[in-house]
Amino acid sequence: MTPVVAGLIKGHLLGPLAVRPSHKNRGIGRELVRIAVEAARRKGSECVILVGDPPYYQPLGFEKVAYGALTFPGPVDFNRVLVVPMIEDVHAGLKGDIHWRA
Numbered sequence: 435m436t437p438v439v440a441g442l443i444k445g446h447l448l449g450p451l452a453v454r455p456s457h458k459n460r461g462i463g464r465e466l467v468r469i470a471v472e473a474a475r476r477k478g479s480e481c482v483i484l485v486g487d488p489p490y491y492q493p494l495g496f497e498k499v500a501y502g503a504l505t506f507p508g509p510v511d512f513n514r515v516l517v518v519p520m521i522e523d524v525h526a527g528l529k530g531d532i533h534w535r536a
C-alpha cells in the first residue's frame with residue numbers, strides 16, 4: 435500500500451496483489467483486499483486505487499475511475515483503473531496526477 439495523492443484526493447495505491455498458485459481460490463486474495471482497504475480507512479485515507487481486473491475487483495467494492503482522469507507516472511490501461519471511494523464525491527476529485535505522498 436503506497437500513500438498517494440490522486441488529483442485532489444488523499445488515498446492509498448494497492449498492489450501488486452498475488453496469491454501463491456497452490457493457495458488460490460480459497461478467499462485469500464479477497465481477504466487481503468478487505469484488510470488493506472480497512473487499514474487505509476483507519477489511516478484516514480479517502481480512497482483505495484489500483485490497476486487491475488474489473489471482474490475480480492468490482493465485487494470487492496471497486497468502481498471504474500473515469501477514463502483518462504488520472505495521469506500515472508507510467509503507461510496504464512485506463513479501463514483497469516479502479517477505486518474504492520471512502521468519502522462523498524471521490525470521483526469528482528480524481529482528476530490530475532497521481533503521486534507519492536509523505
Ligand SMILES: CC(C)(COP(=O)(O)OP(=O)(O)OC[C@H]1O[C@@H](n2cnc3c(N)ncnc32)[C@H](O)[C@@H]1OP(=O)(O)O)[C@@H](O)C(=O)NCCC(=O)NCCS
Nearest residue numbers: 451452453458459460461462463464465485486487489490
Ligand atoms: C488475482 C489473485 C490475487 C486472486 O487471489 P485468490 O486468493 O485466488 O482469490 P480469491 O480466492 O479471493 O477469489 C477467487 C475467485 O476470483 C476469481 N478470479 C481470480 N482472478 C480473477 C480475474 N483476474 N478476473 C476475474 N476473476 C478472477 C476466481 O476465478 C475465483 O472465482 P470463484 O470464487 O467464482 O471461484 C490471484 O489469482 C493471483 O495471485 N493472480 C496472479 C497475480 C494477479 O493477477 N494479481 C492481480 C493483479 S490485477
